[in-house]
Amino acid sequence: DVVMTQSPLSLPVTLGQPASISCRSSQSLIYSDGNTYLNWFQQRPGQSPRRLIYKVSNLDSGVPDRFSGSGSGTDFTLKISRVEAEDVGLYYCMQGTHWPWTFGQGTKVEIK
Amino acid sequence: EVQVVESGGGLVQPGRSLRLSCTASGFTFGDYAMSWFRRAPGKGLEWVSLIRSKANGGTTEYAASVRGRFTISRDDSKTIAHLQMNSLKTEDTAVYYCNREGTNPWGQGTLVTVSS
Numbered sequence A: 001d002v003v004m005t006q007s008p009l010s011l012p013v014t015l016g017q018p019a020s021i022s023c024r025s026s027q028s029l030i031y032s033d034g035n036t037y038l039n040w041f042q043q044r045p046g047q048s049p050r051r052l053i054y055k056v057s058n059l060d061s062g063v064p065d066r067f068s069g070s071g072s073g074t075d076f077t078l079k080i081s082r083v084e085a086e087d088v089g090l091y092y093c094m095q096g097t098h099w100p101w102t103f104g105q106g107t108k109v110e111i112k
Numbered sequence B: 001e002v003q004v005v006e007s008g009g010g011l012v013q014p015g016r017s018l019r020l021s022c023t024a025s026g027f028t029f030g031d032y033a034m035s036w037f038r039r040a041p042g043k044g045l046e047w048v049s050l051i052r053s054k055a056n057g058g059t060t061e062y063a064a065s066v067r068g069r070f071t072i073s074r075d076d077s078k079t080i081a082h083l084q085m086n087s088l089k090t091e092d093t094a095v096y097y098c099n100r101e102g103t104n105p106w107g108q109g110t111l112v113t114v115s116s
Helices: none
Strands: A004-007 A010-013 A019-025 A038-043 A050-054 A067-072 A075-080 A089-095 A107-111 B003-007 B010-012 B018-025 B034-039 B045-051 B060-062 B070-075 B080-085 B094-100 B110-114
Touching (some): A004 A089, A010 A019, A019 A038, A019 A089, A038 A067, A050 A067, A075 A089, A089 B045, B003 B094, B034 B070, B045 B070, B045 B080, B060 B070, B080 B094
Antiparallel strands (some): A004 A019, A038 A050, A067 A075
């Protein structure tokens, strides 16, 4: 199975400041069709998860543009340009290139 | 508006069975793969299973942790996906979510508790 490794696992941030989460995969996530199926999910406390970003850098509908995704191959990053209070929660990367789909351990974002 | 609603969770003893349902609306159900995910208490998200559309063979995929015990199915006429869970273990305790191919929206989830 593809192992997804996130860092940091805990991320205290100051409101209005940027935040960044790293995700590394144990093998390349480039699929045979040329796409890279790396997604980012957010789960706020007490809520269901939602997908923020798909195929590395594409924002889902309704996701604020302070979120961005980048990377290639095995190294990926989720960035929040200016953290807001509603961004508190758990963030997961997930690869959908290889079966089985696998998630990172999750990064807990909290306000300092 | 795309919606998915999970149901069927509850308290069950180890070794017993449970069937979860995912009722979908707002899109052409038969055109999409459907997937189940779960989150156990104090743990992270885990993908569980996927069933492809009939046009793509209706084939299935499973996480190793549930393969041989869980069976995913779909009824396109009723726009429902099911997850039949047999030989349940305490480690299957989790909130189970379904969605369309891993995309948004996710439902509210249904809690499965496996305990004696």
